[in-house]
Amino acid sequence: MSLLFKGRPQGASDARIGTVQTIMAFFISHLRQALGSLGELWRQPAASIMTVGVLGLSITLPSTLYIMVKNTEKISAGWEQASEISLFLKESTSEASAQQLLTRLNTWPEIDTVTFIPADDALKEFQHLSGLGDAIAYLESNPLPDVVLVAPVEKHATPQAAQMLLDKLKQQREVDIGKLDIEWLERLYAVLDIIRDLVTLIGGLLFIAVVLIIGNTIRLNILNKRDEIMVMKLVGATDAFIHRPFLYTGFWYGLLGGLIAWVAVILILWWMDSSIQAFAALYQKDFAITGLSGSALFTMLGLSVLLGLVGSLISVQRHVREIEPK
Amino acid sequence: MIKFEQVSKTYPGGQRALSKVNFHIEPGEMAFLTGHSGAGKSTLLKLISIMERPTVGRVLINGHDLNSISRRQIAYIRRDIGMIFQSHQLLMDKTVFDNVALPLVIEGYTHKETTKRVHAALEMVGLRDKARNLPIMLSGGEQQRVGIARAVVNKPPLLLADEPTGNLDPKLSMEIVRLFEDFNQAGVSVFIATHDLGLIARMKYRTLTLKNGQMITDGLTDANGEGWS
Numbered sequence: 110m111s112l113l114f115k116g117r118p119q120g121a122s123d124a125r126i127g128t129v130q131t132i133m134a135f136f137i138s139h140l141r142q143a144l145g146s147l148g149e150l151w152r153q154p155a156a157s158i159m160t161v162g163v164l165g166l167s168i169t170l171p172s173t174l175y176i177m178v179k180n181t182e183k184i185s186a187g188w189e190q191a192s193e194i195s196l197f198l199k200e201s202t203s204e205a206s207a208q209q210l211l212t213r214l215n216t217w218p219e220i221d222t223v224t225f226i227p228a229d230d231a232l233k234e235f236q237h238l239s240g241l242g243d244a245i246a247y248l249e250s251n252p253l254p255d256v257v258l259v260a261p262v263e264k265h266a267t268p269q270a271a272q273m274l275l276d277k278l279k280q281q282r283e284v285d286i287g288k289l290d291i292e293w294l295e296r297l298y299a300v301l302d303i304i305r306d307l308v309t310l311i312g313g314l315l316f317i318a319v320v321l322i323i324g325n326t327i328r329l330n331i332l333n334k335r336d337e338i339m340v341m342k343l344v345g346a347t348d349a350f351i352h353r354p355f356l357y358t359g360f361w362y363g364l365l366g367g368l369i370a371w372v373a374v375i376l377i378l379w380w381m382d383s384s385i386q387a388f389a390a391l392y393q394k395d396f397a398i399t400g401l402s403g404s405a406l407f408t409m410l411g412l413s414v415l416l417g418l419v420g421s422l423i424s425v426q427r428h429v430r431e432i433e434p435k
Numbered sequence: 436m437i438k439f440e441q442v443s444k445t446y447p448g449g450q451r452a453l454s455k456v457n458f459h460i461e462p463g464e465m466a467f468l469t470g471h472s473g474a475g476k477s478t479l480l481k482l483i484s485i486m487e488r489p490t491v492g493r494v495l496i497n498g499h500d501l502n503s504i505s506r507r508q509i510a511y512i513r514r515d516i517g518m519i520f521q522s523h524q525l526l527m528d529k530t531v532f533d534n535v536a537l538p539l540v541i542e543g544y545t546h547k548e549t550t551k552r553v554h555a556a557l558e559m560v561g562l563r564d565k566a567r568n569l570p571i572m573l574s575g576g577e578q579q580r581v582g583i584a585r586a587v588v589n590k591p592p593l594l595l596a597d598e599p600t601g602n603l604d605p606k607l608s609m610e611i612v613r614l615f616e617d618f619n620q621a622g623v624s625v626f627i628a629t630h631d632l633g634l635i636a637r638m639k640y641r642t643l644t645l646k647n648g649q650m651i652t653d654g655l656t657d658a659n660g661e662g663w664s
Contacts, residue, residue, distance in 0.1 A: 113497045113515045134545050340524050344538040345514035
């Protein structure tokens with residue numbers, strides 16, 4: 110309805126067409142603008158590819174790092190419960206007192222199994238496995254201590270509980286050194302935490318960069334269309350109407366960039382697969398790398414589209430307003 | 436239709452473009468606004484289309500005070516005013532059809548309705564067969580008529596023209612003015628700014644004259660104007 114002239118029909122809503130047709134016209138107009146924006150990208154392939162490429166690669170880096178962290182977590186998750194405590198007994202400990210210790214430990218409710226490895230057995234095993242062979246025979250005395258391997262029951266196998274058990278075991282007078290096999294796992298987790306923070310940080314910085322790049326690209330588009338925007342304002346276009354094609358451009362940048370990132374991640378994983386297999390073989394683990402799941406893919410595409418939209422939104426809000434007919 | 440009440444406009448920097456302008460143009464009237472270059476004609480038209488805001492005073496269209504129109508509402512005001520410019524303001528990379536259709540596309544008309552109205556508007560200005568051409572392929576007079584078709588395609592009750600005959604020879608100028616007369620006879624209020632005195636002299640329409648930002652005659656008290664030569 111006209112603001113100045115009561116009763117003067119204005120626009121589709123007053124042009125004596127039905128609600129359904131009005132809604133249809135709205136969607137057709139949107140579709141036309143969306144396709145128009147895509148067509149414009151198509152007509153300037155060099156500039157579009159560069160913008161889309163920057164966006165795609167900026168999303169590829171954090172996505173790949175994210176997959177690495179996820180996979181490392183997956184591998185290590187299988188090892189967490191395998192914690193085992195090694196107790197190295199004092200050299201002065203006699204066989205009899207070692208046996209006493211074993212009997213005592215067997216009564217502890219936290220402990221599942223206790224295995225005693227006498228120093229002699231340990232030496233034989235070392236001789237066998239190390240390949241030093243006869244060289245060891247020249248040793249005057251056995252340098253290895255007796256070892257007791259303690260496997261906690263499942264309830265006490267978590268890192269914290271196992272640590273408490275270790276502290277208790279260390280207080281036994283026969284024990285010289287106690288070592289929890291889970292310590293390295295805790296360090297790994299600490300490192301993973303740092304890497305995860307880094308992924309977030311790098312991702313955040315890259316996302317800000319993407320928003321700025323898209324914003325600047327859209328700003329140049331707006332300046333290129335200065336005359337057209339001016340004419341549109343003269344014949345009564347609202348800001349929202351003028352914004353729309355630019356927002357669609359941002360949307361397409363985001364979507365195409367996201368697809369590029371997706372392809373890039375797949376290629377990187379494929380390329381790294383063989384080295385990861387070799388690495389996993391060293392640990393005698395059968396391990397298949399997990400790629401992007403369906404939901405992660407949609408998150409990535411969604412994020413990319415969001416970045417494109419935010420960049421263009423910031424740009425149109427600032428720059429379309431500045432263009433006024435003179 | 437258009438009413439100015441004690442309107443003054445001072446641009447940032449102190450340049451005084453209009454001072455205490457009063458006049459009233461009735462609905463359905465056709466009037467000319469004249470004066471030297473720099474007398475304030477363009478500023479006066481810009482106040483009507485809200486490209487500028489008055490420093491002091493009120494501008495009213497159909498009784499509505501434009502001072503109370505917010506920035507967001509300006510677009511809707513411009514849909515009620517058909518505007519024609521000396522420089523045409525056509526989109527050179529779009530066809531004549533697309534140029535004329537622009538106001539309708541903005542207002543969300545259906546494709547069918549748009550086509551119908553654009554062809555009717557082009558018919559009125561005699562450019563029906565040029566719909567698929569680019570403006571660059573047309574002569575100056577034809578380009579101006581495309582601008583006019585665009586201004587009237589959504590049937591606004593008010594037409595504003597700023598030097599519409601600026602670059603045209605007398606014969607073409609007359610054709611353009613005849614077009615405005617046709618619209619005026621259909622009930623549209625028409626307000627034309629021009630410094631083409633020869634053109635005005637051949638007409639018997641009301642003429643308002645600006646000099647150094649002041650309205651020296653509003654064309655009602657003295658039909659011949661007071662002569663500003």
